[in-house]
Amino acid sequence: MSRRDEIIAAAEDLLDRGGPAGLSMRTIAAEIGIQAPSLYRHFPDKAAIEATLQERALRSLAARLDAAGPQLDAIGAAYREWALTHPHRYALISGQALHRDRLSPGVEAAASAGLQTAAHGDQARARALWALAHGLVELELAGRFPDDADVSSAWAAGLAAFSRVG
Amino acid sequence: MSRRDEIIAAAEDLLDRGGPAGLSMRTIAAEIGIQAPSLYRHFPDKAAIEATLQERALRSLAARLDAAGPQLDAIGAAYREWALTHPHRYALISGQALHRDRLSPGVEAAASAGLQTAAHGDQARARALWALAHGLVELELAGRFPDDADVSSAWAAGLAAFSRVG
DNA sequence: GCAGACTAGCTAACGCTGTTAGCGGAGGCA
DNA sequence: TGCCTCCGCTAACAGCGTTAGCTAGTCTGC
Numbered sequence: 001m002s003r004r005d006e007i008i009a010a011a012e013d014l015l016d017r018g019g020p021a022g023l024s025m026r027t028i029a030a031e032i033g034i035q036a037p038s039l040y041r042h043f044p045d046k047a048a049i050e051a052t053l054q055e056r057a058l059r060s061l062a063a064r065l066d067a068a069g070p071q072l073d074a075i076g077a078a079y080r081e082w083a084l085t086h087p088h089r090y091a092l093i094s095g096q097a098l099h100r101d102r103l104s105p106g107v108e109a110a111a112s113a114g115l116q117t118a119a120h121g122d123q124a125r126a127r128a129l130w131a132l133a134h135g136l137v138e139l140e141l142a143g144r145f146p147d148d149a150d151v152s153s154a155w156a157a158g159l160a161a162f163s164r165v166g
Numbered sequence: 167m168s169r170r171d172e173i174i175a176a177a178e179d180l181l182d183r184g185g186p187a188g189l190s191m192r193t194i195a196a197e198i199g200i201q202a203p204s205l206y207r208h209f210p211d212k213a214a215i216e217a218t219l220q221e222r223a224l225r226s227l228a229a230r231l232d233a234a235g236p237q238l239d240a241i242g243a244a245y246r247e248w249a250l251t252h253p254h255r256y257a258l259i260s261g262q263a264l265h266r267d268r269l270s271p272g273v274e275a276a277a278s279a280g281l282q283t284a285a286h287g288d289q290a291r292a293r294a295l296w297a298l299a300h301g302l303v304e305l306e307l308a309g310r311f312p313d314d315a316d317v318s319s320a321w322a323a324g325l326a327a328f329s330r331v332g
Numbered sequence: 333g334c335a336g337a338c339t340a341g342c343t344a345a346c347g348c349t350g351t352t353a354g355c356g357g358a359g360g361c362a
Numbered sequence: 363t364g365c366c367t368c369c370g371c372t373a374a375c376a377g378c379g380t381t382a383g384c385t386a387g388t389c390t391g392c
Contacts (some may be wrong), residue, residue, distance in 0.1 A: 155294070158297065200340090200341070203382095209341075
């Protein structure tokens, strides 16, 4: 395991435990017993570390969606399950936080490809479906739904709207 | 105009110009010609300033949705238009950034009430609809759609899915 | 009119952040 | 042996939110 991989592993661990806010150059370095400036021997800046974590998260999500098969319900369930299992990783790849210019080409698209195919080639529908999934996950993770809200029903209602033939 | 109002006005201006990242206690203070620590005579901490901005943004969004009337298409268009007009304000009220415990009761709910009513009382559908709108706006603001993507069509496809009787 | 209290500004400083400069030891190689 | 590269280190800088403590002005009560 290269030092570079060690840094990424430590950072991912830290991310899972304390969220993006707990991910500082000093805490990452301390995790593997070195000083913060030494990290710059392996990565040009913090954004490069974050981008690597984002790439790993996107690939992991894409694999999970892939494994769910072609059924819309299954893909939706997989999307939600992955996000709830790795809430901080989802936070890292959502919104403005994405370092899009530092990702390998295609990685970003792969993470939503599963939803695209479930829309049967209609691009506008596919994007709306992606937005629905993203929005549901974001609102749930941010605690924007009431505590007693039945989020599963909201997913079911949303997916049902899209499962009808347009 | 009280000093408190002056601070909020300066902060909102700064937010609109430079986004949440450009909103620091020092820049806010400099905007009105005082030093950062003096802000603490008027607000307990930065979160209180942010919460005030969030409350203003939520009220503004709610008013915009209210003015759009009961039609689903109109509400969707109003939601998107408000977000694109005030992208940084939308960023401030989306996701984990919301200081929910510091907002006046009901303010948060009011900003999605318009979408709720458009779902004709079906709560699960209402939440999915809200998620769709939120997701579409987030993805568009974050530049996650390709540059040549027809976002209007995605909105149309999404709203069409929800406009069919369940 | 004067004393005391309150208000709202100030400077200095603390601990945190990402980051840079510069130093030094270890290993590989001619 | 000398040199080069790699990878660690410490010290430091600017910026962040925030606190402590001082001071000038203003307002209130006697």
